Amino acid sequence: MxxxxxxxxxxxxxxxxxxxxxxxxxxxxxxxxxxxxxxxxxxxxxxxxxxxxxxxxxYERRKRAIKILLLGQAESGKSTTLKNFQLQFSPQHFGKERAAWKTIIQLNLIRCIKRLLEALQEEWESSLQTTTASSIAKGKGVAGRTPTTPGVRFSTSPLNDHHRRIRMRLSALLPIEDELMRKLLPDNVSGGRDVCVRAGSGWKGVLAALSSNSSTLDVPRNPQPPPLVSAMKGASRPGTGNSQFKDKDNPSAVLAACRDDIVTLWEDTVVQAVLKKQNVRLQDMPGFFLNDAGRVAAINYEPTDDDIVRARVRTLGVEEHHFTMENGALPGTEWYIYDVGGSRSVRQHWIPYFDDVQAIIFLAPLAFNLTLEEDAKVNRLEDSISLWREVCQNPLLSKTTLILFLNKMDILQATLAAGIRVAKYVPSYGDQPNDVQHVTKCANVSRTLSAAAAHRFV
Ligand SMILES: Nc1nc2c(ncn2[C@@H]2O[C@H](COP(=O)(O)OP(=O)(O)OP(=O)(O)O)[C@@H](O)[C@H]2O)c(=O)[nH]1
Ligand SMILES: [Mg+2]
Structure with a gap:
């Protein structure tokens, strides 16, 4: 040999x-x-x-590939832009991630329900009163009942026992959320109201596996009566061979069991009035799926493309997305898109990517009436403008193509149409007309920036 x-x-x-x-x-x-x-x-x-x-x-392939960095404050729409891009130009790749997104959408729905239950709880607590001789004389009491003894606590809320029972049944969704979040983020980082994922942790793989496991569980097609009830009473125990034990950990089964309650509670006029009174606009929450609850909570739910684009996860760190363009102007080209977390505490992680990308797409939502979640004193539009200015003036980016996307135009139009005045939130706006054209011009500060103007696109 x-x-x-x-x-x-x-x-x-x-x-x-x-x-x-x-x-x-x-x-x-x-x-x-x-x-x-x-x-x-x-x-x-x-x-x-x-x-x-x-x-x-x-290395050679990567050198030839097109590399784009998405920047912008938290909730500016970076991950949404990436999903839209993949949907448009790499639909097969996009479709492969459907199973992972299903769990995220279910989590988004559970988060909305949690916020709804919190608002109801606040209403009950704030309406609690203690009877006095005068309140008895006025006949005040719990819906339809008049307390007759001074010193008894009672609620003056329009919410009644029916709402209370639904709330109790829906609280079974909360442990599901905890459990899923533990699987997604074992180090238990708090994302505030958002579902968070850590870049590079393989979270899509974890969720796809969870989603396919749960679809193979022995779940009832028409959960009547809801298996949830027995799970809540602790009737199902591990090792009994009872499929209902598995159901209580399975988001699809628990949501299906709660579906009617969710829809009933969300559509209830008294509940809507309570939310309005408390100034809680759940429809403005990122990842709002309560209007789709009947569909999303169905046992055989499959996310649509639109659901996936609307799903909300907060990005922690920097995620590299590599795919080959399947159609469009450059079929067969390889793309690397870096999607970063946008909140203030993670912006320092952007810098190492500056010298490796050909272009930066900067997302600037025109949310003039909102403040940053991480600092309620900072207006979002002003933060976007100063961040864009920093990006434009960074010497490391003097040769990089910078593209400014003025995002969330639909929200801007709705906000202006509701008569909300820009100057109230952004004093420097002065007495310019309160319309889309002028707000857009105000946000487009790139015209005033001198550095490397040839590489700026708006
Ligand atoms: N109405 C509306 N909502 C949008 C638009 N673009 C994004 N969103 C929503 O805004 C929320 C935040 O979008 P993301 O893409 O997750 O934001 P992000 O910039 O990746 O945020 P971080 O990962 O926290 O940095 C999501 O719920 C999106 O569905 C838009 O043009 N209009
Ligand atoms: Mg993101």
Whole structure:
């Protein structure tokens, strides 16, 4: 058998060749061992050569690929832009992630329900009163009942026992949320009201596996009566072989069991009045799916493309998305899109990506009446403007193409149509007309920035 050796110099004066010479008195066994070692060394060397060739090819491919960095404050729409891009130009890749998004959408719905239940709880607590002789005389009491003894606590809320019962049943969704969040973020980072994911943690794989496992569970197609009730009473125990134990950990089954309650509670006029009174606009929450609850909470729910685009996860860190364009102007080209977290505490992680991308797409939502979630003193529009200014003036980006997307136009139009005045929230806006055209012009500060103006697109 031919043996490949590292060093093939047979010059007797060469010190390395001399050192590698087999000893004169080498036995047959020693020779066999030596040859085996040489063969092993040759195999390892070949493997290393192949790995280097693969890495070089990947490096060349990456060098030729189009690399884009998405920037902007939290909730500016970076991940949504990425999803829209994938949906448009790489639909097969987009479709493969459907299972992971299903769980995120279910979590988004559960978060909305949680906020709704909190608002109801606040209403009950704020309406609690203690009877006094005068309140009894006025006939005040719990819906339809008049307390007759002074010192008894009662509620003056229009919410009644029917709402209370629904709320109790829906509270079974909360442990599901905790459990899913533990699987998504084992280090338990709080994302405030949002579902969070850590970049590079393989969260889509974790969720896709969860989603396919839960669809193979023995779940009732028409959960009547809801399995949830027995789960809440602790009737199902592990090891009993009762499929209802599995159901209580399965988001699809629990949501299906709660579906009618969710729809009933959300559509209830008294509940809507309470939300209005408390100034709680759940429809403005990122990842709002209560209007779709009948569909999303169905046992056989499959997310639509639109659901996936609307789903909300807060990005922590920087996520690299690599895909090949399937259609469009450049089919077959490889793209790397970096999606970053936008909240103030994570913006320092953007810098290492600055010198490796050809273009930056900067998302600036025209949310003039909102403040940052991480700092309620900072107006979102003003933050976007100063952030865009910093990006434009960064010397590391002097050769990078910068593209400004003025985002969430639909929200701007609705806000202006509701008569909300920009100057009230952004004093520097002055007495300019309160219309889309002027707000857009105000946000487009790039015109005033001198640095590398040739590379700015708006
Ligand atoms: N109405 C409306 N909503 C939008 C638009 N673009 C994005 N959204 C919503 O805004 C929310 C935040 O969008 P994301 O894309 O998750 O924001 P992000 O910039 O990635 O946020 P972080 O990951 O926290 O930095 C989501 O619920 C989106 O559905 C838009 O043009 N109009
Ligand atoms: Mg994001």
């Amino acid at each position: 031919a043996t490949r050796v590292f060093w093939n110099n047979t010059d007797p004066d060469d010190p390395l060749a001399r050192a590698l010479q087999p000893p004169f008195d080498e036995s047959l066994e020693e020779r066999a061992v030596r040859i085996r070692q040489q063969e092993e060394a040759a195999r390892v060397s070949k493997e290393i050569d192949e790995e280097i060739a693969v890495a070089r090819k990947a």
